[in-house]
Amino acid sequence: MPNQYVAKSRRLRSTIYSSRIENQGVTSYTIYNHMLLPAGFEGSLEETYNHLKNHVQIWDVAAERQIEIKGKDAYQLVQLMTCRDLSKTKEGKCYYCPIIDENGGMINDPVVLKFNNEKWWISIADSDVMLFAKGLAIGKNLEVSISEPDVNIMAVQGPKAFNLLEKIFGKEILDLKFYNFKYFNFKNSKHLIAKSGWSKQGGVEIYVEDAKSGLELYDLLFEEGKEFNVKPGCPHLIERIESALLSYGNDMDINDNPLECGLDKFVHLDNNIEFLGKDKLIKIKENGIEKKLMGVKIDIDNINLRSSINLTINNSVIGEIRSAVYSPTFNKVIGIAMINKPYFLSKDKFDIIIDSKKYTGEICDIPFV
Amino acid sequence: MPNQYVAKSRRLRSTIYSSRIENQGVTSYTIYNHMLLPAGFEGSLEETYNHLKNHVQIWDVAAERQIEIKGKDAYQLVQLMTCRDLSKTKEGKCYYCPIIDENGGMINDPVVLKFNNEKWWISIADSDVMLFAKGLAIGKNLEVSISEPDVNIMAVQGPKAFNLLEKIFGKEILDLKFYNFKYFNFKNSKHLIAKSGWSKQGGVEIYVEDAKSGLELYDLLFEEGKEFNVKPGCPHLIERIESALLSYGNDMDINDNPLECGLDKFVHLDNNIEFLGKDKLIKIKENGIEKKLMGVKIDIDNINLRSSINLTINNSVIGEIRSAVYSPTFNKVIGIAMINKPYFLSKDKFDIIIDSKKYTGEICDIPFV
Incomplete structure (x- = not known):
């Protein structure tokens, strides 16, 4: 099939x-x-993957938009939308x-930033x-204001990210803890920086509110990053699947609940907090899930x-693969698949037909080992 | 700038x-x-435009998704979301x-299909x-079920659309009135067909629920359409701007209200019906709008x-152009622009800088004449 332009x-x-x-x-x-998110740069997929795992990249992830919830009832509204217990959350921290x-169907899987009880950003x-x-908020008459501020995130990702960041922000940036955020000064502006990002190679996300200053910072990161072999990049299909970072819309959608997605540790049912779908999730947990997101491995070198x-299995559908890529680490195709009961337990071998040819694969746990 | 692939x-x-x-x-x-919508086919933009205006095209517009609202409170919910008075609407009709x-900010501008008071499709x-x-619905405790059924619309558009449709569906299809819909038989299946579509060249939209039958129909339309020079196509930038068909996200968004978008005839404020933003729109109408969607013409041959x-005007911003294309009919660039008060009344000439070069344009009414 040919490629098409945007x-x-x-x-x-x-x-x-x-x-x-x-x-x-x-x-x-x-x-x-509704925004452009870069998906590839010059060089093969394996070259950009190796670069990300060994050096440092700057990513335009402005498409990761912020929904700001402000006001007296902000905490109540954010809690209403998520099955994660937010009652003991702290200011200056990020929460998946x-x-x-x-x-109980998944609508999104954001990182939520708590400024205080009356101001939250949902990084969607x-x-x-x-x-x-x-x-x-309208239906329940909540006292909140809801908006999408024009925040343009750039991510700095890769093992040399903090070498680069230290040159610009000083030693203070090294003290930032995982999933914490803080404002850092840059020239006459300040930028919210969170120790987070959609890779497992380390780094930060810089929530740029002041575009002019943000672009100066972007350019300086490339200038100062030369010694670390800095390159532009983007969330990387190989890296994110190898790291089992789930992608909403790809791996899961509104027809899946968080228990089926293996997100059990973010599903808090034994408490008095009120959130949507809680009764449904309690029942689902009692009865056991009917399908589950699992890893799969297929002995081919391209997909x-x-x-x-x-x-x-024997021509009966036992699930579906939703994301997949050739993994240089495992030397085969690995993927994320929604597998029906009881097959997510038994982990039998399965058949898959790709371009009219039949291949065999196996179900495995995620993260991949 | 180079092009990028999807x-x-x-x-x-x-x-x-x-x-x-x-x-x-x-x-x-x-x-x-969240779906692929074709935006161009082989041939220049003017060639595909001329084809659409003279023959018949089949469009994959499945991305025009349906939101089904069903249940006791369905009418109440649909009315709550729109400023158009739906109290006198009829079954089997479409409503913009x-x-x-x-x-009062625009969230969407769908065509709503009324099956009956307890079943509506919002074609978004x-x-x-x-x-x-x-x-x-959750916030107001309404008795409705809300879903996105898997309906894949194909549009048949162009002046020869009904010649082609008659060959397949018989004379009955010629009696379908504009913005009405009805089920038509095709082999052993039936398809909802509405006399509508996102061009002013005439034709229908076929709401395919049965995919297998829909694909047979798709293939037959190409087979039977040979004598009418049928081709695949898609919503066409030149045709839709010349026809002043507004595009949500391009020409308007949540920061614009329907009065600013020139949609006054769909804003019904003198009644007892309840909908969101009504009080705001009443105030806006009393005070007069601050900006308005207008046409613009610029004497260049490409954009x-x-x-x-x-x-x-004199280096002061008087508005912004949001969509534009070279029009073979007007022999210049035409576009849709949001123009600030009082300039949408005075229709002065303005300056616009494109690729560092300054050009002059003029504000005009839409539809373009």
Whole structure:
């Protein structure tokens, strides 16, 4: 199949970095929250993967939009949307929170930033959480204001990220703890920096509110990063699957609940807090889940997955693979698959048909080992 | 600037027609409701435009997703979301309805299909209306079920559309009135067909629920359409701007209200019906709007707009152009722009800077004449 170009328009919003990355060799985009998110740069997928695992990259992840919930009832609204208990959360910390609907179906899986009880940012995956929050707030007459501030995140990712960051922000940045955030000074501006990011190679995400200063910082990171072999990059298919970082819309959607997605440690049912879908999740937990996200390994050296593909045993469907990539680490294709009961327990071998040819694969736990 | 490819994945959902149109020469995609929407086919933009205006095209517009609202309170919920009075609506009819939030800001501008008071389809533009509807229904405890059924629309558009449709569905299809819908038999299946579509060249939209039958129909339309010079196509930038068909996300968004978008005839304030943002819209109407969507004409023969560009008079910003294309009919660039008060009344000439060069343009009414 041939490739198709992205037809650009105002509706597929550019970020403050778009013109820079287009000069720096971005080759493909995906669309995320109605915005351009770079998906590939010059060089093979394995070359950019090796670079990310050995050096440092700057990513335009402005498409990771912020939904700001402010006001007297802000805490109540954020808690209403997630099955994670937020009652003991601390200011200046980040929390991975499944957002679910009244049936327990996954609506999003953002990182939530707590400024204080009356101000939160929901750093969203690809769905219009703002509309869900607005609907709930209007329907329940909550005293909140809900907006999407123009925050353009750039991520600094890779094992040399802190070598680079220290040159610009000083030793103070080295004390930042995982999933904490803090404002750091840069020239006459300040930038919220969180120790987080959509890779397991270490680094930070810089939540740029002041675009002019942010672009100066972007340019300086490339200037100062030369000695660390800095390159532009983006969330990386191989790295994220090898690290089992789930992707909303790819690996899970509204038809899956967080227990099926293996997010049990973010599902808090034994408490008095009120959130949507709680009764449903309690029942599901009692009865046991009917399907579960698992890893799969297939002995082939290439795959180009653009929609889910059924997995079968003796011609019966036992699940579907939703994301997959050739892994240089495992020297085969690995993927994320939703596997039906009881097959996610038994881990039998399965068949998969790709381009009319049948292959065999095996179910495994995630993270991959 | 170079072009970038679409990085395909399950999250950017394929339609039931995707493999067909990729064999038929689709060259670019946009993403719409998390789904692939074709944006260009082989041939120049003017060639495909001339074809649409003279023959018949089949469009994969499955990305125009349906949000189904069913149940006792379905009418109440749909009315709550739109400023258009739905109290006198009829079964089997389509209604263009601005969906607005509590401030009167545009959330979407769908065509709403009324099956009966307890079943509606909202045929949405590009935003997650389902999440807004769910939030409202949960918050207000409404008795409704809300879902996105897997309906894959194909549009048949162009002046020869009904010649082709008559060959397959018989004379009955000629009696279908504009913005009415009805089920039509095709072999052993039936398909909802509405006399509608996102062009002014005439035709229908076929709401395919039975994928297998829909694909047989798709293939037959090409087979039977040979004598009418049928081709695959998609919503067309030149045709839609010349026809002043607004595009949500391009021409308007949540920061604009329907009065600013010139949608006055769908804003019904003198009644007892309850909808979100009504008090705000009443005030806005009393005070007069601060900005308005207008047409613009610029004396150049090419433009490639990917985000809005400011329009100025004596270096003061008087508005921004949001969509634009070279029009073969007007022999210049025409576009849709949001123009500040009082300039949308005075229609002065303005300056615009494109690729560092200054040009002059003029404000005009839409539709363009």
